[in-house]
Amino acid sequence: MPPNAQPHADPASAARAPEPLARDGLAYVVEHGPSFATLRVELPAERTLFVQAGRLMRLEPGVEVRPALNAAVPGPPGLWAKLVALFVTLLRVAFGGDPPIADRVRTARGGRVWLAPASPGSIGHRRLHGDALFVNADAYLAHAGRVEVRVRFGNVQRALSRVAVVFFELSGFGEAWFASHGGVQRIDVRGTFLVEPHHLLAFDGALTFHIRPDAGPAAPAGAAGRVCELRGRGRAYVQGRAGAAVVAALARRDQGAA
Amino acid sequence: MRYELLDRPSYTVARVEFERSGERLLADPLAVVARESGIHHRGPALGAAQGDAARPRTGLAAALDDFVRSRRAGMHAAPPPPAWASPATLTASAPREHAFVAPPLEGDLAVLELEEVGSLLLGSHAFVASASTVTLDGAWTGSAAFFTPAGGTLLRVGGSGPLFVGGYGGHHIIDLDASGYTCEVGHVLAFTQGLDYDVAPVARLGRAGSAGDGRLARFEGRGRLYLSTRDPANLRGFAERFRRTSGRD
Amino acid sequence: MKVHIGYRPAQSVARVNLDTGESVIVDHSATVGMSPNVRLAALEHSDRHAHGAGAAARGAEPKHPPSAVAEPIQRASLCAQGAPGEVLLAARWPGDLLLLELMPGGYLFQSTAFVAASPDVRLDEQLDGLDALFSLGATPEAAPVHAIKARSEQPGQLLLGACGAIEPLECEGELILEMGHVLAWEAALEVRDAGVDVARGGWLARLTPARRALRCFAGRGRVWVQTRDPVALGRRLGRALPRRHA
Numbered sequence: 001m002p003p004n005a006q007p008h009a010d011p012a013s014a015a016r017a018p019e020p021l022a023r024d025g026l027a028y029v030v031e032h033g034p035s036f037a038t039l040r041v042e043l044p045a046e047r048t049l050f051v052q053a054g055r056l057m058r059l060e061p062g063v064e065v066r067p068a069l070n071a072a073v074p075g076p077p078g079l080w081a082k083l084v085a086l087f088v089t090l091l092r093v094a095f096g097g098d099p100p101i102a103d104r105v106r107t108a109r110g111g112r113v114w115l116a117p118a119s120p121g122s123i124g125h126r127r128l129h130g131d132a133l134f135v136n137a138d139a140y141l142a143h144a145g146r147v148e149v150r151v152r153f154g155n156v157q158r159a160l161s162r163v164a165v166v167f168f169e170l171s172g173f174g175e176a177w178f179a180s181h182g183g184v185q186r187i188d189v190r191g192t193f194l195v196e197p198h199h200l201l202a203f204d205g206a207l208t209f210h211i212r213p214d215a216g217p218a219a220p221a222g223a224a225g226r227v228c229e230l231r232g233r234g235r236a237y238v239q240g241r242a243g244a245a246v247v248a249a250l251a252r253r254d255q256g257a258a
Numbered sequence: 259m260r261y262e263l264l265d266r267p268s269y270t271v272a273r274v275e276f277e278r279s280g281e282r283l284l285a286d287p288l289a290v291v292a293r294e295s296g297i298h299h300r301g302p303a304l305g306a307a308q309g310d311a312a313r314p315r316t317g318l319a320a321a322l323d324d325f326v327r328s329r330r331a332g333m334h335a336a337p338p339p340p341a342w343a344s345p346a347t348l349t350a351s352a353p354r355e356h357a358f359v360a361p362p363l364e365g366d367l368a369v370l371e372l373e374e375v376g377s378l379l380l381g382s383h384a385f386v387a388s389a390s391t392v393t394l395d396g397a398w399t400g401s402a403a404f405f406t407p408a409g410g411t412l413l414r415v416g417g418s419g420p421l422f423v424g425g426y427g428g429h430h431i432i433d434l435d436a437s438g439y440t441c442e443v444g445h446v447l448a449f450t451q452g453l454d455y456d457v458a459p460v461a462r463l464g465r466a467g468s469a470g471d472g473r474l475a476r477f478e479g480r481g482r483l484y485l486s487t488r489d490p491a492n493l494r495g496f497a498e499r500f501r502r503t504s505g506r507d
Numbered sequence: 508m509k510v511h512i513g514y515r516p517a518q519s520v521a522r523v524n525l526d527t528g529e530s531v532i533v534d535h536s537a538t539v540g541m542s543p544n545v546r547l548a549a550l551e552h553s554d555r556h557a558h559g560a561g562a563a564a565r566g567a568e569p570k571h572p573p574s575a576v577a578e579p580i581q582r583a584s585l586c587a588q589g590a591p592g593e594v595l596l597a598a599r600w601p602g603d604l605l606l607l608e609l610m611p612g613g614y615l616f617q618s619t620a621f622v623a624a625s626p627d628v629r630l631d632e633q634l635d636g637l638d639a640l641f642s643l644g645a646t647p648e649a650a651p652v653h654a655i656k657a658r659s660e661q662p663g664q665l666l667l668g669a670c671g672a673i674e675p676l677e678c679e680g681e682l683i684l685e686m687g688h689v690l691a692w693e694a695a696l697e698v699r700d701a702g703v704d705v706a707r708g709g710w711l712a713r714l715t716p717a718r719r720a721l722r723c724f725a726g727r728g729r730v731w732v733q734t735r736d737p738v739a740l741g742r743r744l745g746r747a748l749p750r751r752h753a
Contacts, residue, residue, distance in 0.1 A: 036601075498751075503751045
C-alpha cells in the first residue's frame with residue numbers, strides 16, 4: 001500500500017467516516033490533507049498506540065498518556081541494546097532532535113486521539129505483514145501492533161553530526177503512520193537512485209541504502225554534502241521539503257550580515 | 259529541457275527532464291532534492307579557503323572534533339553557504355534523465371520563460387534553478403542595496419530559457435500601472451527590469467532581527483511585481499527566540 | 508474594513524479594504540504590501556499591559572528583557588489617506604487565517620496568531636493566572652507565547668493567523684487539547700490543567716524534557732484549533748540554528 005494514496009485530493013476528508021480496517025487494525029481518518037494533515041485514531045479498549053513525543057494534539061477524556069522508549073538498536077535484545085538505545089536517546093535530546101521516545105497512549109474504555117505532525121504536509125499509512133519499511137525518524141508519527149522500531153543511524157560519526165539523518169526501520173505485524181514535509185513523490189527504483197538524505201521520506205526494506213559524499217568540495221549545509229544512494233528494486237518516497245533545508249535556508253541569512 | 263510542476267501550489271516541486279547528454283541545470287545547492295544516478299552534481303565554486311572549510315570530512319576523529327567544536331564555539335560542523343555564491347550544477351549524462359528541484363522553504367514554485375517575461379531583477383533567496391542559458395549577475399551596482407545584507411542580494415537575470423522562482427509561501431503577482439505599489443522587501447521575489455523602486459527603512463521598536471527586514475519598497479512605473487505571501491525573515495525572527503547562545507546555557 | 512481571504516488554506520493572505528481615513532492595527536510581521544496612499548500612521552510597542560490597540564505609541568521599556576523568550580507583540584497602525592486603500596496581510600508561516608467578529612464576551616488567543624484588528628478592539632496581554640497556560644510541564648523555560656484577550660464595546664474584527672489548517676470545535680463539557688495547537692477560544696470557557704499524568708511516567712519522564720502542554724477546556728463555547736504547533740516549529744528551528752554568540 002502506498003504511504004499516501006491521495007496526494008492532493010479530498011477537501012472533504014474531515015467529514016469522512018473512519019477507514020474500515022481488517023481485524024486487529026485500528027480505524028483512523030486523515031483530516032485536513034494534503035497540506036496540513038492530521039490523524040484521528042479510534043482506539044479500542046486496552047489497545048496501545050505509540051505516538052512520537054510531541055505529536056498529540058487532542059485527546060478524549062479517559063485516554064492515558066505515558067512516556068516510553070520507542071526504539072531499539074539492531075542486534076540481540078538485552079541490557080546492552082537498552083544502554084545503546086539510552087545513549088541514542090540522550091544524543092538526540094542533546095541535539096534538539098526528536099528523541100526516540102514515544103507517548104504510549106491507552107484507554108480503558110476506548111476513545112479517540114488526534115495527532116498532528118510537526119511539519120506541514122500529508123500523512124501516510126502502512127500495514128506491515130512481516131515486511132520492513134525504513135522511515136525518516138523526523139517523519140515517524142505513530143504505530144500500533146507488534147511493530148518493532150529500530151534506529152538506523154549508520155554509525156557513531158553520523159549520529160554525532162548535527163545534520164544527522166536517522167532512519168527508523170519498522171518491521172513486524174501491525175500498522176504505522178508517518179508524515180511528509182511537503183508533498184510526496186513515489187519513485188520506483190530500478191538500479192540506483194540518488195536522494196538528498198533529508199528529503200528521503202521512506203523506502204522499502206528491499207532496497208539497500210548508503211550515504212556518501214556528494215557535490216564535490218562545496219557542501220550544502222542542509223545535507224553536509226551527502227547523498228543517499230538507493231540500490232535494488234523497490235519503491236522509495238521522496239518528500240518535497242525537508243526540515244534541514246529550511247534551517248539551512250534560514251541560517252544562510254546570517255552570511256553577510258555579520 | 260522539459261519540466262513539470264508537481265504538488266502545486268502548497269509545496270511545489272519541479273521534475274526536470276533533460277533532453278540531451280551534457281545539458282546543464284544551475285540550481286541553489288539547497289534545492290536539489292533527488293536525481294537519477296547518471297546526473298553529475300557539482301557544488302558551487304568557492305574560494306580555496308572556503309572550499310577547504312566546507313569539504314565534508316570523514317573519519318571518527320574528525321566527527322568527534324566537529325562535535326566538540328560545535329558544542330564549544332556554537333559553530334555548525336559545516337558552515338552555511340554565503341547568501342549568494344554561484345549555484346550548483348547538475349549535468350546530464352544521457353537524454354531523458356530526470357531530477358527533482360524544490361525551494362527549501364514551503365511554498366510555490368513558478369517557471370518564468372525569460373524570452374516571454376524579459377529581463378528581471380530577482381532576490382537571491384528566490385533563485386531555485388535555471389537553464390544554463392540564463393545569465394545571473396549578482397555583482398552589479400545596486401545589487402546589495404535592496405535587501406538587508408541578511409536578506410540576500412538582488413540578481414540581474416537575463417538570457418533565455420526557464421528560470422525557476424520560489425520563495426516562502428504562495429506567489430502573488432501585481433501588475434503595476436500608474437498608481438504604484440508599496441511592499442515589505444522580504445516579500446519581494448522578483449520584478450521586471452525598468453520598474454522604479456525606492457527602499458526606505460521602517461523605524462521599528464524592539465530588537466534587531468526580531469522583526470521582518472523592516473524595510474518598505476515603493477515601486478513605480480509599468481511592469482510586474484512577484485511577491486511571496488510569506489517572508490522568511492519573519493520565520494527567522496520567530497526562531498531567534500528559541501536560539502541557543504554559546505557559552506554557559 | 509472589509510476583509511477578503513485568498514490563497515486558502517496553505518498560503519492564506521487577507522486583503523483588507525480600507526475606506527478613506529480608516530485604519531487597521533496590524534502585527535509588525537503581518538504586512539505584505541499596500542497601496543501607495545496607505546501610511547504607517549503609528550508604531551507602538553506593547554509591553555504586556557492592558558491598553559487599547561489603537562492607543563498612542565509608548566516609549567516604555569518592555570517588561571521582559573531581551574534575553575527572555577517571551578516577546579511582546581509589536582503593532583503598527585495602517586491608515587488609508589486621501590482615498591480608499593488596500594492592505595495585504597499574512598501570518599508568519601504557512602496556514603489559514605481566521606476572521607472573528609467581536610462579541611460581548613470576547614476571545615482569547617495565542618499571541619503568535621495576531622495579524623490584525625479593528626482600531627477599537629482592546630487587546631489585553633496581562634492576564635492573571637494565564638501565563639502558565641502555554642508552558643510545558645514544570646520546565647523553567649517559560650512559554651514563549653502567552654494568551655491575549657480581545658474585547659470591544661463596538662462591533663469589531665479580529666484577524667488571526669494559524670499555523671496549518673483551522674478546525675473549529677464546539678466544546679460541550681470537556682475538551683483536552685495541546686495548547687500549542689490552540690489558536691483561539693471564547694472567553695467564557697474555563698481552561699485548566701488536563702491532569703493527564705506525566706510525572707507518573709517514572710525516570711524517563713524526568714529525564715526527557717516535557718513536550719506537551721495538555722489543557723482541559725470546560726464549559727460551553729467554541730475553540731479554534733490549528734493543525735500545526737508554531738511553538739514546536741520555532742523551537743525546532745531555533746535549536747537547529749548555529750549558536751548565537753552571547
